Amino acid sequence: MEPTRMKFYEFTPTRSIRVRWVLQELGVDFEAVSIRLPTGEHRTAAFLELNPAGKLPVLVDGEHTITESVAIALYLAEKYPDRHFIPTDLLRSQLYRWLFFTVTELEQPLWRIARHTALYPEALRLPDEIPLARQDFTNMAIVLENHLLNRQFVVGEQVTVADFILAYTLDWANETQLLDPFPTLVAYLERMYERPKAPMRIAAALASIGDDRSSQ
Structure with a gap:
């Protein structure tokens, strides 16, 4: 069977x-x-x-x-x-560290920006939240920029699930024009999406939705 x-x-x-x-x-x-x-x-x-x-x-x-x-x-x-996309030794704690860092310190400011620019009904949006969220992201991106100096991957010497999660999140930040001050993060992002089995980037995915609508 x-x-x-x-x-x-x-x-x-x-x-x-x-x-x-x-x-x-x-x-x-x-x-x-x-x-x-x-x-x-x-x-x-x-x-x-x-x-x-x-x-x-x-x-x-x-x-x-x-x-x-x-x-x-x-x-x-x-x-x-x-x-070997997840370490089997003590490096696993570092993988968890950077996964949680990504979804709390980086992703949450991006969600706040998205909600108060597009997702919430206009009457519920708080424009003052946007610069605060951008600054929160920037502060934590500095930490990541320093961590990735002279590193190819976020944890250890080979790619892990932490890289796939992080690269997508940085692509989201790139769409929000937040990565310009961070050349190391930009280089890491481009390097990850050059992998042969990388998915489409967010911009291409959004464009594909528009293409689907126009063909209906």
Whole structure:
């Protein structure tokens, strides 16, 4: 009996990119299921059974349903230990350190900017939040810039899931014009997306949505 293919529920410009990156780097067989956020497909009863939060991405692997992009990336790294995308020694603590740094210190300011420029209804947006969030990101980007000096990867001597999560997050920051003062981060970002199995960047993913709309 053949194993059941994993199902990966995604919407291209979102943090789904992180998980797709891990899947492509692993070279595993999976079925991609596009959930179109603009048309509300993430609020259907069928999707909410998979993720009551109504958010993407979601990975279904047999009896396991995993939500949250970082959790899915870690699950896949654990499932395929031969690829060494997660350290098996004490370096693992450093991997967790930089994963948490990415999703708290870097990603959260980006979310604040997005919410108060586009996601919240206009009446609820707080313009004063934007410069504060940009400064919060910049302060933490300085820490990362210094860490990555003379390093190819964020942890150890080979690529890990921390790099896939971080590179996507830096691409998001780049779209928000926050990376110009950080040449080391820009070089790292470009280097990561030059990998043969890297996914499309956020700008290309957004453009693909526009192309889909124009062809309908």
